[in-house]
Amino acid sequence: MGKTLFERIWASHVVREEPGEPALLYVDLHLIHEVTSPQAFDGLRLAGRGVRRPDLSVATMDHNVPTTDGPITDPLAREQLDALRRNCEEFGIPLYPTGSGREGIVHVIGPELGLTQPGMTIVCGDSHTSTHGAFGTLAFGIGTSEVEHVLATQCIAQRRPRTMRVEFVGTPPLGVTAKDVILGAIGRLGVGGGVGHVLEYAGEAVRGFSMANRMTICNMSIEAGARAGMIAPDDTTFAYLEGRPGAPKGADWEQALDRWRALASDDDAVFDAEVEIDVRELAPQVTWGTNPGMVVPVDSVVPDPSEFDEPDDRAAAERALTYMGLEPGTPIADIRVDRVFIGSCTNARIEDLRVAAAVVDGKRVSDGVRALVVPGSAAVKRQAEEEGLDRVFERAGFEWRRAGCSMCLGMNPDILAPGERCASTSNRNFEGRQGSGGRTHLVSPAMAAAAAIAGRFVDVRELEPAAVA
Amino acid sequence: MKAVRRIEGRVAVLDRADVDTDQIMPKQFLKRIERTGYGEFLFFDWRKDPDFELNRPETKGARVLVTGRNFGCGSSREHAAWGLQDYGFEAVIAPSFGDIFFQNSLKIGLLPIRLPPGIVRELAGEEELTIDLEARRIRTADGHEIPFELDEFQRHCLLNGLDEIGLSLEHEAEIAEFERTHPAPVATTSI
Numbered sequence: 001m002g003k004t005l006f007e008r009i010w011a012s013h014v015v016r017e018e019p020g021e022p023a024l025l026y027v028d029l030h031l032i033h034e035v036t037s038p039q040a041f042d043g044l045r046l047a048g049r050g051v052r053r054p055d056l057s058v059a060t061m062d063h064n065v066p067t068t069d070g071p072i073t074d075p076l077a078r079e080q081l082d083a084l085r086r087n088c089e090e091f092g093i094p095l096y097p098t099g100s101g102r103e104g105i106v107h108v109i110g111p112e113l114g115l116t117q118p119g120m121t122i123v124c125g126d127s128h129t130s131t132h133g134a135f136g137t138l139a140f141g142i143g144t145s146e147v148e149h150v151l152a153t154q155c156i157a158q159r160r161p162r163t164m165r166v167e168f169v170g171t172p173p174l175g176v177t178a179k180d181v182i183l184g185a186i187g188r189l190g191v192g193g194g195v196g197h198v199l200e201y202a203g204e205a206v207r208g209f210s211m212a213n214r215m216t217i218c219n220m221s222i223e224a225g226a227r228a229g230m231i232a233p234d235d236t237t238f239a240y241l242e243g244r245p246g247a248p249k250g251a252d253w254e255q256a257l258d259r260w261r262a263l264a265s266d267d268d269a270v271f272d273a274e275v276e277i278d279v280r281e282l283a284p285q286v287t288w289g290t291n292p293g294m295v296v297p298v299d300s301v302v303p304d305p306s307e308f309d310e311p312d313d314r315a316a317a318e319r320a321l322t323y324m325g326l327e328p329g330t331p332i333a334d335i336r337v338d339r340v341f342i343g344s345c346t347n348a349r350i351e352d353l354r355v356a357a358a359v360v361d362g363k364r365v366s367d368g369v370r371a372l373v374v375p376g377s378a379a380v381k382r383q384a385e386e387e388g389l390d391r392v393f394e395r396a397g398f399e400w401r402r403a404g405c406s407m408c409l410g411m412n413p414d415i416l417a418p419g420e421r422c423a424s425t426s427n428r429n430f431e432g433r434q435g436s437g438g439r440t441h442l443v444s445p446a447m448a449a450a451a452a453i454a455g456r457f458v459d460v461r462e463l464e465p466a467a468v469a
Numbered sequence: 470m471k472a473v474r475r476i477e478g479r480v481a482v483l484d485r486a487d488v489d490t491d492q493i494m495p496k497q498f499l500k501r502i503e504r505t506g507y508g509e510f511l512f513f514d515w516r517k518d519p520d521f522e523l524n525r526p527e528t529k530g531a532r533v534l535v536t537g538r539n540f541g542c543g544s545s546r547e548h549a550a551w552g553l554q555d556y557g558f559e560a561v562i563a564p565s566f567g568d569i570f571f572q573n574s575l576k577i578g579l580l581p582i583r584l585p586p587g588i589v590r591e592l593a594g595e596e597e598l599t600i601d602l603e604a605r606r607i608r609t610a611d612g613h614e615i616p617f618e619l620d621e622f623q624r625h626c627l628l629n630g631l632d633e634i635g636l637s638l639e640h641e642a643e644i645a646e647f648e649r650t651h652p653a654p655v656a657t658t659s660i
Contacts, residue, residue: 015647016640021622024637024644028653036545038502049634052644058657064500076500083502094657117654127545127569143547143573144504145633153637155644159620161568191487192539195565225542227568245660256654291487291542312486312537319485409544411496430491430543432514 002266005232006163006198009138009263013121015155022157028120030150031106032059032093034084035411036125040148041087051091053154058115059088060096062105063411067374067401077412091151104377104403107131107345111215112379114244118233118260123150128345128427130221133230134214135237136263138198140228161198161227162272165265168203170280175461177355178213179347179425179444181205182220183285183295185277191293194226197273200265201231205279211240212351219346220427223292232264286332286457287429287442289320294429296332298447298459304328323431324439325419332457335441339422340371340452341434342398342445344408347425348376350383352445356425357384357392359449359460365397366455372399372414374406398452410435423451470578472630476559476600478532482593483522488536489543490570494552507548508555533600534561535593538586541570550574560600562607564589575623576633582607582617602628 003011010025017023030053037059044050051057061084064077072078081097088095096102102109107128110116116132122139123129125147132139142156150156166189172181186193199221206214214231221229238257241247248256283297294317296303305317305328321328326335342348342356353375365371373393375381381403384390390400407414408426410433416422418437425448426433429440443451450460498510515521522528534553540563541549550573553561560580574581580602584592592598592607592615599608602624607615619627626633637644 012651016643022620024640026644026647026651029655029657035499036547039504039547042502042504047632047634049638053653055656055658056653074500080500080502113660115655115657115660120654125545127543141545141569143545143550143569143576145547145573145576149634149637152634153644154648155637157633157637191542192565195539195568222543225539225567246655246657248654291489315484316486409491409496411499428489428491428543430489432495433491436495436514 002269004163004265004269004271005136005200005230005263006138009119009121010160012119022159024155025121025158027123027150027154027156028056029110029115029122030057031110031122031124031129032057033062033106033126034080035063036144037087037147038080038083039144040151041091043148044151049152051093051151054092056154057093057151059084059093060103060106060109061098062103063405063409065098065404066412067404067406067414069402074413101378104379105345105348105405107219108349108376108380111135111211112244112377114241114246117241117247118237119263123156127222128219130226130228131215131219131345133218133221133228134211136230136233136260138228138230141222162196164194164197164199164273164275165271166199166201167274167276168201168205169276169278171205171208172279172282175446176282176284177444177446178209178216180282180285181279182217183287183292183442184279184282186220186224186292187285187295188277189224189275191223191291192225194221194224197226199224199226199229200271201229206231207234210351211236212349215349216346220292223427233260284444284447284460286447288324288326288332289317290323290429290431292427292429292442294320298332298457300332302326302328302330302332333459334456336421336456337369337423337451338420339416340369340448341407341422341424341426342372342448343374343376343406344426345376346427347445348374348380350380352425353380353384353389356445356449357389359446359463360396360398360453361392363396363453365452369452369455371397371452372401372407374401375403377403407434409433423448423457470630470632473559473578473580473602473627475602476532476580478559478597479528479530480533480535480592480595480598481523481528481531483534483536484593486537487539487542490541490546490549490567491543493541493549494546499546499548504551505555507552508557511552511556530557532557532559533598534558535589536561536563538564540566542567545569547573550577550579554579562589562592575627578627578630580627582619584615584617588615
């Protein structure tokens with residue numbers, strides 16, 4: 001019987017596996033940020049333990065950092081960032097702090113630096129670690145106790161998760177993006193549909209996606225409840241990696257390619273579950289509720305809670321509509337927005353910014369709408385500025401900011417006011433996620449850009465063809 | 470970690486599905502670098518509503534939270550589990566849990582128990598419950614007993630309050646041998 005991509009990576013990282021115990025799995029790369037690590041470092045000190053492999057760890061500052069120029073004014077945020085700096089110094093962990101030129105959202109910089117490579121195991125105290133699965137890695141989020149465990153042992157204790165193959169059938173229509181594909185998939189699977197599973201995405205659409213698109217897909221695996229998401233590496237993956245600082249060079253590169261090409265799931269590999277999702281007729285997606293599974297096509301209406309079969313789903317939909325200030329039956333295209341956020345580990349790579357810039361080029365942000373672009377990393381920001389995207393956004397009336405997680409979770413000053421409605425390229429529309437009382441609608445970068453111009457949700461495919469090509 | 474053996478106390482019911490960790494512990498409290506003191510921020514936004522379940526006087530001092538499917542989904546923040554424990558909860562019973570939240574809870578000795586939705590609904594009608602981790606049984610006030618499952622290794626760790634890092638470090642020789650035979654692909658210190 002053939003093997004899956006997941007099984008190959010799992011098997012090659014088992015340090016120890018005894019009946020009745022979780023497996024001890026080796027971690028090739030441990031990503032660290034300021035929010036989920038301070039208590040783990042304190043735990044090490046308390047127990048008199050060290051960091052086993054600082055050379056397989058890397059830290060950056062992303063969740064708390066302000067995206068405007070000038071010093072941090074929030075004393076708690078400053079203290080947390082200072083703690084990260086002290087901890088990295090004490091334990092010898094490489095750190096890319098604000099201003100280093102290599103800082104950014106941890107899931108943007110890992111791939112950018114070539115640290116994320118096929119076949120690896122990657123963990124981070126952040127649920128969107130699933131992003132790295134786009135390279136054919138086994139990558140998942142962990143809690144702070146597990147962060148401490150990885151720091152001390154470079155291993156993680158894990159029960160083997162189940163596997164699920166998610167096959168996208170066909171290719172999406174023009175103007176329908178990877179973000180729409182994954183939102184559509186979460187709508188279908190539900191926010192708990194992937195619990196206990198590692199997803200492997202496959203199909204023609206996935207093969208056609210760029211690495212940025214694949215990262216968007218894998219990033220949101222956790223929103224379907226999945227432990228991780230992964231995509232078999234191919235020439236697109238290798239072309240992205242070649243020449244990056246962490247990528248193998250010379251003869252090592254050729255050897256790595258041979259290893260990476262052998263990772264893909266065999267044709268006769270068996271998954272614990274398989275799902276087919278047809279994307280040929282998919283429309284751009286907009287969430288209407290308070291979790292990413294509450295999603296509909298832009299050309300439809302806000303659903304009526306009475307349409308849901310399960311009592312739990314009905315109650316959740318009613319609560320969500322009250323929170324979101326929406327009436328059943330309202331056309332999505334009639335929903336006006338106050339804010340637009342283009343950013344986050346889901347959609348703040350250079351490709352995302354190019355798509356959004358093409359939509360807004362030569363137009364103006366609608367009166368009364370405040371729109372923000374936050375590049376995913378300092379490198380993305382530099383690249384965008386070299387291409388003149390910053391000027392396209394600023395001429396259109398967008399604010400052009402410094403890299404960070406920003407309004408995706410609003411730990412820095414970038415937050416919604418109560419009642420404000422936001423078209424956001426981020427990954428979570430939970431209550432209060434972008435600010436207490438704030439109302440989040442998740443969309444693709446193209447759809448967010450179009451909403452900024454129109455002041456309401458519009459089907460980006462109705463704009464002139466140049467913008468959606 | 471403190472050993473967990475027997476949990477006895479009042480039940481609080483939060484009859485909602487897909488409660489995410491952003492609700493359990495909102496982001497503004499994640500800036501703290503301490504591990505303790507999160508109880509007062511638990512469900513911070515929801516508690517502003519006087520009708521919120523945990524504002525009801527009968528839930529005061531509750532030890533067991535009975536709630537809906539996919540509890541603790543979303544963000545990996547262990548602060549959510551810390552908050553529940555610091556508030557006074559010792560166990561959470563639900564039809565299913567977010568994977569990371571489930572692990573985080575086990576690591577700190579907050580007992581997550583998965584049971585079929587129908588049984589969870591019945592338990593939601595109880596005022597008090599006794600949970601015997603040794604026997605893996607939940608007992609209601611009228612003596613009715615409900616068995617539950619938990620990974621044997623996790624149960625062992627909880628019953629004995631074991632430090633999992635210490636357990637893994639007992640296998641240091643195996644870790645070192647793995648490192649010798651499987652050099653990691655890339656060093657972060659070399660780029």
